[in-house]
Amino acid sequence: MKTLETTMIQETKPILTVNKYKFIIWLFIITIIMLFASQTSAYLVRRAEGNWTEFKLPVIFWWSSSILIISSVFMYLAQQSAKKDNYGKLKTYISGAFLFGIIFLAMQYIGWLELQDSGIYLKGNPSGSFLYILTGLHAFHLISGLVVLLFAFVASYQLKIHSKSLIQIEVCATYWHFLDLLWLYLFVFLLYFR
Amino acid sequence: MATVAEHIETQDHAHGHGHEEHHEQSFIRKYIFSEDHKVIAKQYLFSGIIWAVIGGLMSLVFRLQLGFPEMDMAWLKPVLGQWVSLAPDGTGKLDPNFYLALVTMHGTIMVFFVLTAGLSGTFSNFLIPLQVGARDMASGFMNMLSYWFFFISSVIMFWSIFLETGPAGGGWVIYPPLSALGEANPGSQSGMTLWLVAMALFIVSSLLGGINYVTTVINLRTKGMSFDRLPLTIWAFTFTAILGILSFPVLLSAALLLIFDRSFGTSFYLSDIYINGHALPNQGGSPILFQHLFWFLGHPEVYIVILPALGLTSEIIATNSRKPIFGYKAMIFSMAGIMFLAFIVWAHHMFMTGMNPFLGSVFMLLTLIIAVPSAVKAFNYITTLWRGNIIFTPAMMFAIGLVSFFVSGGLTGIILGNSSLDIQLHDTYFVVAHFHLVMGAAAIFGMIGGVYHWFPKMFGRMMNDTLGYLHFWLTFIGVYLVFFPMHYIGIAGFPRRYYQWSGFETFNTFADLNAFMTIAAILAFAAQIIFIYNFIYSIFWGKKAPANPWRSNTLEWTTPINPGHGNWPGEIPTVYRWPYDYSKPGSESDFIPQNIPFSATPESNLPEENEMISEEKEIEKIEFNHNIPD
Ligand code: HEM
Ligand SMILES: [Cu+2]
Numbered sequence: 006m007k008t009l010e011t012t013m014i015q016e017t018k019p020i021l022t023v024n025k026y027k028f029i030i031w032l033f034i035i036t037i038i039m040l041f042a043s044q045t046s047a048y049l050v051r052r053a054e055g056n057w058t059e060f061k062l063p064v065i066f067w068w069s070s071s072i073l074i075i076s077s078v079f080m081y082l083a084q085q086s087a088k089k090d091n092y093g094k095l096k097t098y099i100s101g102a103f104l105f106g107i108i109f110l111a112m113q114y115i116g117w118l119e120l121q122d123s124g125i126y127l128k129g130n131p132s133g134s135f136l137y138i139l140t141g142l143h144a145f146h147l148i149s150g151l152v153v154l155l156f157a158f159v160a161s162y163q164l165k166i167h168s169k170s171l172i173q174i175e176v177c178a179t180y181w182h183f184l185d186l187l188w189l190y191l192f193v194f195l196l197y198f199r
Numbered sequence: 200m201a202t203v204a205e206h207i208e209t210q211d212h213a214h215g216h217g218h219e220e221h222h223e224q225s226f227i228r229k230y231i232f233s234e235d236h237k238v239i240a241k242q243y244l245f246s247g248i249i250w251a252v253i254g255g256l257m258s259l260v261f262r263l264q265l266g267f268p269e270m271d272m273a274w275l276k277p278v279l280g281q282w283v284s285l286a287p288d289g290t291g292k293l294d295p296n297f298y299l300a301l302v303t304m305h306g307t308i309m310v311f312f313v314l315t316a317g318l319s320g321t322f323s324n325f326l327i328p329l330q331v332g333a334r335d336m337a338s339g340f341m342n343m344l345s346y347w348f349f350f351i352s353s354v355i356m357f358w359s360i361f362l363e364t365g366p367a368g369g370g371w372v373i374y375p376p377l378s379a380l381g382e383a384n385p386g387s388q389s390g391m392t393l394w395l396v397a398m399a400l401f402i403v404s405s406l407l408g409g410i411n412y413v414t415t416v417i418n419l420r421t422k423g424m425s426f427d428r429l430p431l432t433i434w435a436f437t438f439t440a441i442l443g444i445l446s447f448p449v450l451l452s453a454a455l456l457l458i459f460d461r462s463f464g465t466s467f468y469l470s471d472i473y474i475n476g477h478a479l480p481n482q483g484g485s486p487i488l489f490q491h492l493f494w495f496l497g498h499p500e501v502y503i504v505i506l507p508a509l510g511l512t513s514e515i516i517a518t519n520s521r522k523p524i525f526g527y528k529a530m531i532f533s534m535a536g537i538m539f540l541a542f543i544v545w546a547h548h549m550f551m552t553g554m555n556p557f558l559g560s561v562f563m564l565l566t567l568i569i570a571v572p573s574a575v576k577a578f579n580y581i582t583t584l585w586r587g588n589i590i591f592t593p594a595m596m597f598a599i600g601l602v603s604f605f606v607s608g609g610l611t612g613i614i615l616g617n618s619s620l621d622i623q624l625h626d627t628y629f630v631v632a633h634f635h636l637v638m639g640a641a642a643i644f645g646m647i648g649g650v651y652h653w654f655p656k657m658f659g660r661m662m663n664d665t666l667g668y669l670h671f672w673l674t675f676i677g678v679y680l681v682f683f684p685m686h687y688i689g690i691a692g693f694p695r696r697y698y699q700w701s702g703f704e705t706f707n708t709f710a711d712l713n714a715f716m717t718i719a720a721i722l723a724f725a726a727q728i729i730f731i732y733n734f735i736y737s738i739f740w741g742k743k744a745p746a747n748p749w750r751s752n753t754l755e756w757t758t759p760i761n762p763g764h765g766n767w768p769g770e771i772p773t774v775y776r777w778p779y780d781y782s783k784p785g786s787e788s789d790f791i792p793q794n795i796p797f798s799a800t801p802e803s804n805l806p807e808e809n810e811m812i813s814e815e816k817e818i819e820k821i822e823f824n825h826n827i828p829d
Contacts (some may be wrong), residue, residue: 024339025418032410032444033232039448043495047452047488051467056483131483134465138456 027068030176034183037146041187044142045194052198058130059199062192063119069112069191076105077185084178087161090168095161099174103158104182106151113144132199139191143184150184153177234339234345235764239346240325241657244650246353247317248731253357254308255724255743261301266717270697279396282365286486296697299368300386302696304360306371307394312356314504314642316349319405319443322507323412323436324648325657329429329755329762332421334753337414341407348404352397359393365395370696372497375468375489379460381501391461397456402447402454408612409440421754423774423818428793430753430778431524434531435510438538439503441567445542446499453492460484487552494545495510501638502541505605506534508645509576512598513650514778516580518751520587521789523779526579531573533579540569550618553624559618566616570609577606588782588789590637592749593667600675608637611686626696629689632682642676647674647730654734655748659761660741666733670726676722684712752778773819778810815820 051057083098117137125133157177160166166174233239260279263270273291276283282297324342328335336342352586359366360782368386369378381388416429456467460481468489469481517524524530546554546562580602589595611633615621624630647670654662688709693700700706748757757772772794780791786803797804798812 023418025414028418029338029341029410029415032413033406036406036444036448039445040452043449043452043492047456047467047492050491051485051488054485127459128465131465131467133468135457138459142455147547157277 011166024172025180026172026176027179030179034180037187041139041142041191044139044190045191046133048139049198050147051131051135056130060120060125061123061199062130062195063123064117065112065116065119066162066192069109070189072112073109073185073188076102076109077118077182080107080178080181083161083172084087084171087171087174088168092161092167095166099154099158099161103151103154106147106154110144110147110151113140116140133173136195139195143188143191146187147184150181153180201467219742220727227444232343233799234335234343236324236328236336236339236342236526237657237762240321242315242346243320243324243349244657246350247313247646248319250308250312250317250353250781252727252731254305254313255783257301257308259498260293260722260725261298261305262720263719264298264698266714268701293698296368296385297365298698299370299384299696300365300390303367303370303373303386304356307356307398309368309639310371310504311398312353315405315443315500316401316640318504318642318646318649319412319436319439319507320346320349321646322432322511322653326432326655326702326755327412327436328670328675329656329758329766330418330433330753331416331419331424332754332767332774333415333419333823334765334767334771336411338411338417341411345404345407345411348407349399349776352400352404355397355400359390359397360362362389362393364389364390372490372493373457374493375460375486376459376472377483379457379469380472380479395458395461398454402451403680405443405447407445412436412440413444416719421771421774422821427528428774428777431513431527431530432507432510432753434534435506435513438534439506439510442499442503442506442538442541444752446496446503449492450496450500453489453496455459455763456492457489473644487549490549490552491545494548495542497548498545499538499572501634502537504638504642505645506537508601508642508649509534509605511645511649511652512580512601514603514751514753515594515598515648516583517779517781518652518749519590519592519598520584521590521781522583522587523781525585526575526580526583526689527777527779529575530579533575536572537569540565544569547616547618547621551620556618562617563618565820567613570613570616573605573609577602590749592651593662593664593671594648594652594749596671596675597644597651600671601644603675604641604644604678604737605634608633608635608641613635623692624689627689628675628685628695631695632685632689635682635685640682650734652749653755654737655744655760656755656758656762658738658741659744661748662737662739662741663733667727670729670733673726673729677719677726680719681716681723684716688712735787750790752780752790754793757794775818781787825827 079098079102083095083102086092086094086098117140120133120136125136127134127137154177157166157174160173229235230238233242233660244332260275263272265745271290272279272283272293273285273289274287275293276291279293279297282294283291285291311367324336327333343783356366358548365384367373367378367390369383369391373391377383378387379393381391416433420429435736440756456465459465460469464480465682466481466484468486469479469484471485472479472481513524544562544566546558548568550562584599611629615624615630615633651662654660689813691706691709693706693709701710744760746760751757754772754774758766759768774793775796776791776793778793780786780803783791786800791803796812796815797808798815801809804812
């Protein structure tokens with residue numbers, strides 16, 4: 006009798022299969038995608054009209070891209086360590102992700118200085134303005150990602166993230182990987198449609 | 200329907216769920232910084248009503264100007280101050296720039312603050328948890344943030360009215376270069392800056408709200424509330440929220456680039472502009488780009504405004520016709536169709552921007568296709584009413600009024616959608632008539648109908664019916680008297696956003712028609728005072744409401760008359776059937792609420808419903824995964 010009951014319960018699927026915070030972060034990501042989709046399409050529409058000064062992307066953007074990928078890898082490792090309740094590694098990796106995120110931002114800033122040296126300013130031909138807006142918007146979102154990461158960072162130092170409580174780090178990782186992909190998209194986009 | 204009571208009582212308290220207990224909260228947490236969806240809904244409702252009054256009064260001022268161009272406005276001086284300039288003989292004239300500012304603010308306030316925040320904010324917040332059977336929104340905190348972002352946005356927009364140079368004056372569509380250059384219009388100075396800041400905050404607020412609505416509908420439905428049992432209100436709110444999530448970021452994009460053009464010297468939208476003979480440094484921008492970005496939001500926005508109103512109407516019409524809604528699935532699919540099409544028709548607002556005529560005809564075709572799902576919805580309302588056992592509550596009157604406006608305004612949409620006809624009609628009063636009927640009046644009627652219908656659930660009291668009928672007839676007649684003649688002056692060529700036409704000889708023949716519309720507008724506005732009186736009076740002194748005053752099927756009527764925090768004192772009811780079992784053959788009662796199992800109604804079950812009795816046990820067995828915290 007008992008076994009029958011348990012199998013019954015196992016068969017009826019719970020309604021709540023997705024955690025609502027994960028759902029929320031995905032919807033939030035969709036809004037960001039729409040924001041950048043509109044920006045890049047505006048870019049293309051404007052570019053098609055001619056009178057478009059071509060620019061060269063700063064070399065440092067290649068390096069900053071790799072830094073951001075490494076940061077994402079750290080994030081992934083941090084999540085894996087949390088699953089295995091390996092607190093020591095979790096702390097190291099999450100600190101790594103955070104640190105590399107900050108380095109990325111610094112490199113983006115250096116990239117802007119490089120751009121200014123080569124005579125591309127926010128004011129002027131829209132191609133340059135778009136370049137600043139796109140990278141700046143991404144940097145802005147990255148800062149918001151760092152804030153989310155900071156909360157996860159603090160939580161992991163308070164030992165609040167472990168194999169039984171993964172929601173926070175999963176939400177954080179989803180957002181962080183998204184910001185990484187978003188940058189790679191922008192980078193390739195800017196390389197291709199100069 | 201003794202079964203209802205029995206059923207609720209047999210459900211015990213077995214699943215202790217964190218939110219059920221009443222914890223005493225301080226006044227501030229309970230009524231001001233509240234996370235309870237019902238309180239937030241009321242906050243939106245009150246804010247929306249206040250904004251509607253402000254927006255309405257503005258329209259009266261510019262209607263006076265249009266109807267009586269020679270009128271002495273000196274009596275408005277105490278309110279409008281410097282915006283009424285006095286001639287030496289003591290007569291006053293409205294400042295032309297302030298006229299433009301009034302039109303702009305009227306549009307912005309009505310479209311965004313009343314019919315987006317006031318409508319979705321009120322009813323999505325109030326009804327989603329109650330109708331899907333949830334304790335509250337997915338994230339009460341985000342919900343609270345959403346309201347307070349809206350509040351700050353409101354304060355900034357309101358503040359802009361009192362600026363020395365006046366509020367934004369470039370039209371609610373804020374086309375650059377007019378909105379980008381302070382020299383173009385005094386409203387494009389600080390007024391426009393505040394407009395942009397307020398709208399950016401508004402967008403944040405809508406996104407927070409929309410994300411919450413979708414998540415709640417997807418994740419927090421009660422047992423048995425499958426998608427094919429969701430009330431059409433919920434479908435409409437969900438589609439609205441999705442539209443908002445996809446389109447508001449694009450408006451943010453457009454606004455962001457405009458902010459950069461205005462404040463940081465970029466040239467996204469500006470090129471080849473001369474002011475007083477001097478060329479501006481901006482080169483290479485495209486003002487048409489702004490229009491594309493704006494209307495990519497702007498067109499979905501009009502559906503963000505109307506869909507919730509249509510959803511409320513579905514519910515009100517089915518309940519008060521005592522008939523199942525006609526074409527439940529067709530309604531869902533047509534809303535989905537409208538939602539999809541809404542994203543690919545934006546350029547019908549731009550036929551006159553010199554676009555390639557071939558592109559114009561593509562957009563024309565897509566635009567005309569929207570008429571199909573819109574017509575499906577209109578027919579479904581009419582067929583639901585057809586031979587129904589209609590009960591004319593005030594809410595029902597307003598719902599039927601909505602259908603009327605939606606049909607008569609939709610027809611002129613089909614005319615405007617033809618790019619060749621639009622060459623004549625674009626930016627005339629014909630367009631103004633079109634969208635005030637199909638969007639403005641229809642959505643306001645949906646909202647007011649919703650207030651009449653759900654007032655008992657919101658405040659535990661009833662509104663006065665007699666005043667409701669009076670309000671309905673005056674408003675209904677008033678709206679048609681204002682907007683029907685507008686089609687004629689539009690066809691005659693009256694351009695919109697003009698301060699006065701007395702300079703044109705030919706337009707003088709229409710002067711009395713314009714005066715007539717102004718008088719009708721005053722009448723329609725006066726009728727709203729009846730509503731506001733009725734609303735406020737009933738909150739405090741209305742008749743006490745019964746538990747289910749309209750004998751409706753949806754879940755919100757299974758809560759206590761004044762639902763507390765967590766909505767249901769015991770377990771949340773389980774859902775066994777769709778929400779439209781009205782006048783079901785065989786059933787003694789003419790309605791069977793969603794939480795009555797088929798096993799309790801053998802006399803009225805259809806063969807396939809008898810088969811579903813065996814599934815009921817399964818539904819009751821569903822275990823919520825309590826490992827997932829909420
Ligand atoms: C049968 C479906 C419809 C068609 C074919 C249609 C077509 C059009 C067209 C072509 C215009 C542009 C006119 C111009 O500026 O020259 C227009 C304007 C407008 N429509 Fe519709 N429409 C339809 C339904 C609706 C609905 C359902 C709403 C709102 C709920 C709506 C709201 C508006 C608004 C707000 C404007 C004017 C915006 C402005 O310029 O300020 N329309 N419509
Ligand atoms: Cu449109």
